[in-house]
Amino acid sequence: MRLEWIEDILAVLDTGSLARAADRRFVTQSAFTRRIRMIEDSLGATLFDRSRKPIEALPSVRALEPDLRDAAARLVALRAGLGGGVGSAIAFACQHAITATVSPRIVAALTEQDNLSVRVRSGNRDECLMMLLSGEVDFALMYESPAARTAAIPRAFESVLLDTERLVPVCMPALRAAANGPVVPIVSYPAEVFLGRVFALGLAPRLPEGITTLSKAETALTLAAYRYAISGIGVAWLPLSLVQDALDKEELCLLEDILPASELDLVMIWLPEPRQPQVQRIRQGLLDSLYPDAGSKRRPDLLADAVQPVDRTEQG
Known part of the structure; x- marks a missing residue:
């Protein structure tokens, strides 16, 4: 998993909306939607229930939320450490x-x-x-x-x-x-x-x-x-x-x-x-x-x- 992918997923979890998540990630909603679909295609799994308004993460994603946040924090720290090396x-x-x-x-x-x-x-x-x-x-x-x-x-x-x-x-x-x-x-x-x-x-x-x-x-x-x-x-x-x-x-x-x-x-x-x-x-x-x-x-x-x-x- 790329750090950027994890951050995109967490943005949706935090905001409950593709539009607000796109604003947080500094991209347009259409571009962000394509990014989420690209992540799902790469993982071979659906992450969000788009039939519900607002959009909801599937239970399997919610269950992994603590791991995703921990992984994001670790990767950010690792990137910062390597950047200074x-x-x-x-x-x-x-x-x-x-x-x-x-x-x-x-x-x-x-x-x-x-x-x-x-x-x-x-x-x-x-x-x-x-x-x-x-x-x-x-x-x-x-x-x-x-x-x-x-x-x-x-x-x-x-x-x-x-x-x-x-x-x-x-x-x-x-x-x-x-x-x-x-x-x-x-x-x-x-x-x-x-x-x-x-x-x-x-x-x-x-x-x-x-x-x-x-x-x-x-x-x-x-x-x-x-x-x-x-x-x-x-x-x-x-x-x-x-x-x-x-x-x-x-x-x-x-x-x-x-x-x-x-x-x-x-x-x-x-x-x-x-x-x-x-x-x-x-x-x-x-x-x-x-x-x-x-x-x-x-x-x-x-x-x-x-x-x-x-x-x-x-x-x-």
Whole structure:
């Protein structure tokens, strides 16, 4: 059992309500409900009777309440003791494209701190958020797009805007003439994934008049789209930082003079951590060293209900 799981269960026992428990745990009710269901799925057992209002813990859970409280207290003390000892660890999650481009700089800065080890988890956007909610990672790095911003739910996450990126159209030089249309062969993203939504909402409406696209290959994996573009399959929209080296070597050419590009925001996201000052210090040290202007951009994030049932196909 994770400490975070025990604390979630105890929050429901103490408040008698998923909504009040969610407030105590600094997440939205919908996100907290998903966390409770994830705990139940992981344990293979139902913990609460949801047919009753207010919600009630099953007798087996009530019987274990003293043990849960004792375990929580012991784990908190153990975590605090280990945090003050020799060596510490921090974990973060990031979208796959960010793993290949931004994360090496983050890891290098973190490992410069004495006795700090770093665990990097890679996943799609929703998986990264779920890792945060489950306590598997301390923060997450991901892209957001002004063209495809998700619905706003306050208080679930905190975040800073670290940097901006461009999602740019690129292709093999031999295909440049084809980018003028009227039918442009492209490497597309599935409509349900993040970059697919960016293309549908922010790029497709801005295609030049008279130009249509023909998907020659579809992939949810950004790194695969990069390889398809460099193999001459079609035009692909990729983060500029991912393709800059190929552009410099003239393995790919930039098509911004013909086809639209889109802005991407690189954001760091985390859950409020009133009892993890060490993680806060490490994260703030990272921001101070690599992104000194990020503190001025700090804002309560409005992404909480962006967590949908995890789509294992999304990799962008």
